[in-house]
Amino acid sequence: MIIKRSIFYTALSVLLAGGLVIAFPSEPADAFSNQVIQQGAVGDDVIELQARLQYLGFYNGEIDGVFGWGTYWALRNFQYEFGMEIDGLAGQTTKQKLVNATKYDEGFVKEQIRKGRDFSYYGGVPKEQQVKKQPQKQQGNQQQAEGPSNTAVNVPNGFSQNDIQLMANAVYGEARGEPYVGQVAVAAVILNRVNSSTFPNTVAGVIFEPRAFTAVADGQIWLTPNETAKRAVMDAINGWDPSSEAIYYFNPDTATSGWIWSRPQIKKIGKHIFAK
Amino acid sequence: MKRWILITLLVIGVVGTGVWGYKEHQDKNAVLIQAENSYQRAFHDLTYHTDLLHDKIGNVLAMNTQKRLSPELAQIWRLTSEAQTDVGQLPLTLLPFNKTEEFLHDIGDFSYKTAIRDLNKEPLSDEEVKMLENLYKQSGTIKDELRKVQHTVLEENLRWMDVQLALATNDSQGDNTIIDGFKTVEKSVAGFGEENNGSNIIGIADENHEFKGLEGEDITEQEATKIAKEIFNIKEKQNLNITKSGKGADVQTYMASYQQGDKNGYADLSEKGGHPLTVMVERPVKEAKISLHEGALKANEYLKSFEFPDHELVQSSQYEKEGVYSFVATQDGVRIYPDAIQMKIALDNGDMLGMSAKDYFMNHQKREIKEPAISEEEARSSVNPQVKIQEQHMAIIENDLAEEVLTYEFLGTLGNNTYRIFINAEDGTEEKVERLKATEIKFSRAV
Numbered sequence: 001m002i003i004k005r006s007i008f009y010t011a012l013s014v015l016l017a018g019g020l021v022i023a024f025p026s027e028p029a030d031a032f033s034n035q036v037i038q039q040g041a042v043g044d045d046v047i048e049l050q051a052r053l054q055y056l057g058f059y060n061g062e063i064d065g066v067f068g069w070g071t072y073w074a075l076r077n078f079q080y081e082f083g084m085e086i087d088g089l090a091g092q093t094t095k096q097k098l099v100n101a102t103k104y105d106e107g108f109v110k111e112q113i114r115k116g117r118d119f120s121y122y123g124g125v126p127k128e129q130q131v132k133k134q135p136q137k138q139q140g141n142q143q144q145a146e147g148p149s150n151t152a153v154n155v156p157n158g159f160s161q162n163d164i165q166l167m168a169n170a171v172y173g174e175a176r177g178e179p180y181v182g183q184v185a186v187a188a189v190i191l192n193r194v195n196s197s198t199f200p201n202t203v204a205g206v207i208f209e210p211r212a213f214t215a216v217a218d219g220q221i222w223l224t225p226n227e228t229a230k231r232a233v234m235d236a237i238n239g240w241d242p243s244s245e246a247i248y249y250f251n252p253d254t255a256t257s258g259w260i261w262s263r264p265q266i267k268k269i270g271k272h273i274f275a276k
Numbered sequence: 277m278k279r280w281i282l283i284t285l286l287v288i289g290v291v292g293t294g295v296w297g298y299k300e301h302q303d304k305n306a307v308l309i310q311a312e313n314s315y316q317r318a319f320h321d322l323t324y325h326t327d328l329l330h331d332k333i334g335n336v337l338a339m340n341t342q343k344r345l346s347p348e349l350a351q352i353w354r355l356t357s358e359a360q361t362d363v364g365q366l367p368l369t370l371l372p373f374n375k376t377e378e379f380l381h382d383i384g385d386f387s388y389k390t391a392i393r394d395l396n397k398e399p400l401s402d403e404e405v406k407m408l409e410n411l412y413k414q415s416g417t418i419k420d421e422l423r424k425v426q427h428t429v430l431e432e433n434l435r436w437m438d439v440q441l442a443l444a445t446n447d448s449q450g451d452n453t454i455i456d457g458f459k460t461v462e463k464s465v466a467g468f469g470e471e472n473n474g475s476n477i478i479g480i481a482d483e484n485h486e487f488k489g490l491e492g493e494d495i496t497e498q499e500a501t502k503i504a505k506e507i508f509n510i511k512e513k514q515n516l517n518i519t520k521s522g523k524g525a526d527v528q529t530y531m532a533s534y535q536q537g538d539k540n541g542y543a544d545l546s547e548k549g550g551h552p553l554t555v556m557v558e559r560p561v562k563e564a565k566i567s568l569h570e571g572a573l574k575a576n577e578y579l580k581s582f583e584f585p586d587h588e589l590v591q592s593s594q595y596e597k598e599g600v601y602s603f604v605a606t607q608d609g610v611r612i613y614p615d616a617i618q619m620k621i622a623l624d625n626g627d628m629l630g631m632s633a634k635d636y637f638m639n640h641q642k643r644e645i646k647e648p649a650i651s652e653e654e655a656r657s658s659v660n661p662q663v664k665i666q667e668q669h670m671a672i673i674e675n676d677l678a679e680e681v682l683t684y685e686f687l688g689t690l691g692n693n694t695y696r697i698f699i700n701a702e703d704g705t706e707e708k709v710e711r712l713k714a715t716e717i718k719f720s721r722a723v
Contacts, residue, residue, distance in 0.1 A: 208316055
């Protein structure tokens with residue numbers, strides 16, 4: 001009986017001690033998740049990283065939840081100053097050092113972001129002074145509580161979300177019934193035309209060129225594109241070209257111009273024939 | 277009898293008028309759409325050109341040697357003229373927009389004068405640099421305002437025809453978002469601002485490249501099937517469809533496509549050697565479980581499994597639940613930018629969603645890399661002293677003359693901007709300067 005009891009106590013104390021050991025060094029719930037944060041990442045960990053780097057004065061940009069170049073240099077400078085390996089990656093050691101050196105008020109930061117305010121998060125400055133007063137009407141309902149709270153997004157170099165949107169409109173109007181690859185190929189054709197010397201040099205120029213796209217001529221371009229069309233456009237911009245550098249495509253069942261058949265054909269994807 | 281003739285005539289008349297009216301209506305609609313399209317084009321071009329203008333001015337600020345400064349200034353001059361043309365094509369005659377036009381004119385004037393001047397003898401004065409900085413800021417503001425208007429136009433499907441109508445009927449009460457937006461732009465012109473589009477030096481999409489990197493014997497359709505099954509990781513061939521490319525293709529390929537449930541796969545395999553040029557997998561991606569970093573490690577594993585030689589990750593971006601990575605080949609520690617490979621990884625389970633190795637197979641070859649003729653210190657001195665250099669590499673890039681050159685690659689910051697600067701390792705020429713930007717304010721949650 002006594003033996004059993006002592007075993008019980010031993011087990012209990014081991015458990016408690018283990019619990020303590022585990023519980024003690026780990027930070028409250030507002031600390032980073034386990035991921036290694038690298039350039040290009042988005043989300044809450046990035047917001048925390050930016051806020052903590054700004055707390056120490058390394059990061060002077062906006063806390064927007066996207067790990068861009070500004071964050072990258074701030075992180076490297078932090079690693080340099082704190083005598084760590086300078087790799088621009090926020091791994092366990094780096095994150096731990098940051099957590100030890102800074103305070104992170106998640107509630108405050110998230111609230112400012114949610115309300116769309118212009119704010120900063122420097123250590124040693126009262127928080128009230130770091131929020132810029134601004135007229136109420138702007139921003140307003142831009143961000144709701146749900147979803148990721150980053151206020152910026154990654155865009156491929158040289159493209160705006162609006163360019164992407166415009167292309168998505170064109171792709172959706174032209175090829176919404178096509179398989180995904182066919183939609184990427186149509187987006188790629190638009191980009192190939194922008195790069196071609198015989199077509200206009202801007203996305204808008206190519207899309208609105210008279211008689212170039214039927215969806216533009218009959219107004220179908222103004223339908224609201226779906227997510228698939230947008231993703232197809234992103235893929236094309238990021239370098240995928242399933243059309244193999246085509247600058248024309250046509251639907252053989254509905255093509256009215258005989259001339260188009262004279263173009264050297266590359267391949268057929270879905271209903272469209274892609275040509276040089 | 278007379279009555280019937282009369283009725284018949286009347287019916288013919290009415291029907292005829294109806295048909296005629298309908299046709300008129302159709303014609304009018306077609307013309308309206310045409311007109312609307314030209315307005316839309318002018319407007320979207322205007323925002324794009326302003327964006328580009330802003331970037332170009334930023335580039336000039338980061339540049340040092342005259343050789344590159346003058347072409348860049350000439351570009352700015354050209355862009356201002358294009359933007360002015362765009363403004364001219366918009367139905368804004370009834371709207372005060374002259375300050376913006378003046379602003380464009382000022383930039384054009386300034387860039388023209390400085391572009392034709394011999395900047396070696398008479399470099400930019402401090403005042404001119406200040407002026408440029410000011411122009412840079414102002415064009416940035418204009419660009420942002422225009423981008424905002426553009427976003428609203430796209431989001432709400434606004435029509436320029438309505439603007440025209442509103443302006444023509446002087447209906448100032450009917451608040452027209454476009455008009456309001458342009459008025460804001462006009463107001464903000466009290467300052468200046470602007471931006472530029474990034475030229476992409478990663479890979480090159482130029483015409484007339486033969487595929488240097490493709491090696492091996494021609495493969496048969498059976499072999500193509502086998503390779504495709506490995507890539508898509510499927511055992512059965514029933515869902516797999518293989519076709520051959522047509523005679524218009526630059527390089528002959530087998531196209532493999534397969535479908536299973538809501539998953540689609542597509543691959544271009546070169547006939548010569550059976551190398552994968554393009555791979556795309558489309559499926560619903562679930563909640564992200566792995567980080568962008570883990571995705572990069574996965575991408576690396578995939579590249580190894582495709583037996584690509586040494587390579588280095590040069591860029592990574594997370595787009596919601598997908599990670600997109602750009603790799604370039606390396607040889608003796610030198611980055612070979614033309615040999616680029618793009619990878620896309622699903623962040624729910626780390627599977628490959630796509631690969632684009634076209635650039636790699638177009639350009640890859642074993643290169644003779646000479647020793648640089650100038651030292652790193654000398655190269656550094658060719659960089660604008662205002663730029664704080666943070667990182668450097670050796671790199672081979674394709675310059676404006678489409679020749680491959682060995683360069684020192686410097687990544688540096690000027691103010692809040694990051695620039696990538698390539699200095700020729702032979703003679704210290706500033707080969708390329710580009711401002712790196714990969715993020716943008718989120719306009720809405722939809723994009």
